[in-house]
Amino acid sequence: MKELDIQELERRFQEKIDNDIKIEPNDWMPDNYRQTLIRQISQHAHSEIVGMLPEGNWITRAPNLRRKAVLLAKVQDEAGHGLYLYSATETLGADREDTIDDLHSGKAKYSSIFNYPTVSWADMGAIGWLVDGAAIMNQVPLCRCSYGPYARAMVRVCKEESFHQRQGFEIMVQLANGAPEQKAMAQDALNRFWWPSLMMFGPNDAESKHTAQSMKWKIKRHTNDELRQQMVDITVPQIEILGLVVPDKDIKWNEETGHYDYGEIDWNEFWNVVKGNGPCNKERVDARRIAKENGMWVREAANAHAIKRAARKAS
Amino acid sequence: MVNKEWPLWEVFIRSKQGLNHKHVGSLRAADAEMAVDNARDVYTRRSEGISIWVVESNSIHASHPSEADSLFEPSHSKVYRHPTFYEVPDGIEHM
Numbered sequence: 511m512k513e514l515d516i517q518e519l520e521r522r523f524q525e526k527i528d529n530d531i532k533i534e535p536n537d538w539m540p541d542n543y544r545q546t547l548i549r550q551i552s553q554h555a556h557s558e559i560v561g562m563l564p565e566g567n568w569i570t571r572a573p574n575l576r577r578k579a580v581l582l583a584k585v586q587d588e589a590g591h592g593l594y595l596y597s598a599t600e601t602l603g604a605d606r607e608d609t610i611d612d613l614h615s616g617k618a619k620y621s622s623i624f625n626y627p628t629v630s631w632a633d634m635g636a637i638g639w640l641v642d643g644a645a646i647m648n649q650v651p652l653c654r655c656s657y658g659p660y661a662r663a664m665v666r667v668c669k670e671e672s673f674h675q676r677q678g679f680e681i682m683v684q685l686a687n688g689a690p691e692q693k694a695m696a697q698d699a700l701n702r703f704w705w706p707s708l709m710m711f712g713p714n715d716a717e718s719k720h721t722a723q724s725m726k727w728k729i730k731r732h733t734n735d736e737l738r739q740q741m742v743d744i745t746v747p748q749i750e751i752l753g754l755v756v757p758d759k760d761i762k763w764n765e766e767t768g769h770y771d772y773g774e775i776d777w778n779e780f781w782n783v784v785k786g787n788g789p790c791n792k793e794r795v796d797a798r799r800i801a802k803e804n805g806m807w808v809r810e811a812a813n814a815h816a817i818k819r820a821a822r823k824a825s
Numbered sequence: 826m827v828n829k830e831w832p833l834w835e836v837f838i839r840s841k842q843g844l845n846h847k848h849v850g851s852l853r854a855a856d857a858e859m860a861v862d863n864a865r866d867v868y869t870r871r872s873e874g875i876s877i878w879v880v881e882s883n884s885i886h887a888s889h890p891s892e893a894d895s896l897f898e899p900s901h902s903k904v905y906r907h908p909t910f911y912e913v914p915d916g917i918e919h920m
């Protein structure tokens with residue numbers, strides 16, 4: 511067979527994408543596509559794992575056994591999501607330990623939302639409802655992503671996510687219908703998580719440098735602003751049902767567009783947190799690094815155990 | 826040797842009696858038994874399975890995408906391997 515030149519390979523690759531044929535690990539792909547996916551999927555994996563920390567903070571202090579079992583199950587799911595995603599990066603030839611070390615050195619990013627503290631039980635409600643809600647909105651279109659292993663991981667993740675949002679909303683419903691102090695807790699959590707949740711969709715389309723290429727490659731199906739608008743439109747009526755107040759004085763139904771208008775996001779805050787200066791950035795990354803260092807003996811013990819077991823079998 | 830990275834395993838789950846084991850994903854574990862334990866925790870938390878296979882990833886030998894034409898093209902032209910190729914006169918039943 512004649513050696514194909516790179517342009518021809520790229521043309522065939524794009525043709526497959528245009529025809530909605532999935533790309534699988536051993537297929538030829540442009541190096542940029544591979545690197546974009548490794549970056550995006552590993553950031554996504556880090557977000558799942560770092561995202562366990564703010565909620566893990568409340569497992570021992572959940573108000574009752576039911577809530578504790580639910581929160582534990584949710585946080586365990588997030589660990590699973592991290593694993594599916596790290597596995598997907600491995601299919602692209604990325605080294606798992608390298609990607610994790612990039613998180614620990616600060617080279618790799620993760621979703622900024624997890625750099626905010628969880629100061630009250632109501633935050634468990636707001637996170638499940640808003641943060642997992644925003645994550646679902648991002649992840650549902652990723653189920654149709656052009657890269658097979660990523661798309662398949664997202665199908666699994668989305669199936670598991672739906673209870674995450676419901677358990678959070680249930681917490682909010684209970685607090686919002688409880689004593690005045692409980693309702694105030696719910697409002698306070700909403701106030702603190704509303705804007706960071708909208709920031710989860712990333713910079714405005716005009717500022718988003720990867721969007722056009724990612725959409726051409728069908729890694730991304732909607733722009734950041736489209737998804738953010740969808741989040742606002744879906745969530746505002748839910749806030750009203752809770753009897754809480756949207757923490758945005760500019761929020762207003764727009765008859766003409768059929769969407770809610772909303773206020774300007776504080777992009778200075780967004781970039782500041784992305785750059786590592788959020789309230790908990792250091793604490794989160796330290797926690798991950800310490801977990802790896804202090805957990806090293808477990809890896810070694812498992813290897814020692816495997817060697818022993820193999821020797822016993824052989825004898 | 827105790828310092829090495831755990832090997833990668835591919836996980837296959839039988840969702841119910843009577844169905845094939847199906848590939849669901851992969852994970853790392855120090856040996857096969859631990860891989861089964863981990864697979865149970867990661868891939869069957871919602872009654873997705875009743876049986877687990879794990880296979881070390883580097884034991885899997887795969888056909889290469891560049892061979893796809895020579896491997897699979899020949900069957901495209903053999904339409905007579907499908908029942909729809911044959912004409913059955915009207916009125917014939919149970920065939």
Ligand SMILES: [Fe+2]
Pocket residue numbers: 558587588591667671
């Ligand atoms: Fe998740």
Ligand SMILES: [Fe+2]
Pocket residue numbers: 588642645671674
């Ligand atoms: Fe979640």
